[in-house]
Amino acid sequence: MSKRIVYVFALTLTLLACVGRLLAHHGSSNYDMSKTVSVKGSVTEFSFINPHSAIYLELKDDKGNVQKWLVEADSPNNLARNGWTRDSIKPGDQVTIVGNPLKDGSKVMRLRKVTFSDGRELKPREGDDY
Amino acid sequence: MRSSSTGLVLGLFAALSLPCLTRAQKSDRTGEVNATAKSVPGADLTGVWTQFPRIGGRSAGEGGFVFSKEEPPMTPWAEAKFKATKAPHTGGYIGDSDDTTLQCYPPGVPRIYLFNFPMEIFVVPGRVLIVHEFGHYIRQIWTDGRPHPKDPNPSWMGDSIGKWEGDTLVVDTIGFNDKTWLDQVGHPHSEALHLIERIHRTAPDMLQIDFTFDDPKAFTRQWTGIKQFKLRSDWQISEYVCEENFSNKEIQEISK
Numbered sequence: 171m172s173k174r175i176v177y178v179f180a181l182t183l184t185l186l187a188c189v190g191r192l193l194a195h196h197g198s199s200n201y202d203m204s205k206t207v208s209v210k211g212s213v214t215e216f217s218f219i220n221p222h223s224a225i226y227l228e229l230k231d232d233k234g235n236v237q238k239w240l241v242e243a244d245s246p247n248n249l250a251r252n253g254w255t256r257d258s259i260k261p262g263d264q265v266t267i268v269g270n271p272l273k274d275g276s277k278v279m280r281l282r283k284v285t286f287s288d289g290r291e292l293k294p295r296e297g298d299d300y
Numbered sequence: 301m302r303s304s305s306t307g308l309v310l311g312l313f314a315a316l317s318l319p320c321l322t323r324a325q326k327s328d329r330t331g332e333v334n335a336t337a338k339s340v341p342g343a344d345l346t347g348v349w350t351q352f353p354r355i356g357g358r359s360a361g362e363g364g365f366v367f368s369k370e371e372p373p374m375t376p377w378a379e380a381k382f383k384a385t386k387a388p389h390t391g392g393y394i395g396d397s398d399d400t401t402l403q404c405y406p407p408g409v410p411r412i413y414l415f416n417f418p419m420e421i422f423v424v425p426g427r428v429l430i431v432h433e434f435g436h437y438i439r440q441i442w443t444d445g446r447p448h449p450k451d452p453n454p455s456w457m458g459d460s461i462g463k464w465e466g467d468t469l470v471v472d473t474i475g476f477n478d479k480t481w482l483d484q485v486g487h488p489h490s491e492a493l494h495l496i497e498r499i500h501r502t503a504p505d506m507l508q509i510d511f512t513f514d515d516p517k518a519f520t521r522q523w524t525g526i527k528q529f530k531l532r533s534d535w536q537i538s539e540y541v542c543e544e545n546f547s548n549k550e551i552q553e554i555s556k
Binding site for chain 2: 220
């Protein structure tokens, strides 16, 4: 029994060790995974659909111009497995969203965390950093 | 000397008997799930399985975007095709890409294993069914002894037959079309792909698939890969309708 645990543990460690190299080699994501942006605004829409859910944010910049952000999130199937429902985010919610921005600089990001005005946090999935 | 050899024998006995004890528990559980399970060989494959390990919520490691740490031994035909492939599906959904799954075409086999959605394995007389949450694709693996059709019409998921070797299901699949990528980074395959999968539990809550890829048009030799899964008895296969995305105009705009 203990041997099996050791083997599984060793295999897991080996696989984990491989991840960094693989992500570097094959990770030509459209999102800049090395950067995060934090945007505070008002939710105008929450689209809880496959393959990717989407949160639409609106905020005013210092000049009073309206900025619109699109936040791409995971499939509702996976979000639901981490406690989300279609009502987890509602139009009108004041939120701060942290995510990885699109490499081309447009106002699109991949969700990492939502923080509501009352301090509640929502993450797309288990895991410490995603 | 004598006490140490006794200790060794006792230790060996304990080590050997523990797996047997856990195995006994396993078959009781599958017996509960399906009254006929004990009469169907390899019932231990049943359950809802999710990719493992997951780093940052993404199926990771060797079985994350690809099936092997080693680059596949590609023929010149495959190399050229691979080089010409635009924007592999390794990150967000948005952007310019050749990946037809973005238009909701099937990922095919074995690529479907690399999408972050669980699958459920059902073992029934004469067949093993794999229900994939992603796209609700169902694989029928015939275990009733039938051979492959002589000239199967090329399909997205291929034609699969399987046989049990103890608790390992050995799946043999041919009859693929060439409209799919082999993996998430866009390695190609041809209609000549002959895929062998050895599906087995490595622990009560772990499943492993050992792949052998044989495709004389795409690869210069046979090569192997691996994918692991974890049992999630608290999950069920949910609905997944890829075409829902077409109602999301903004994402459509950005991803054209």
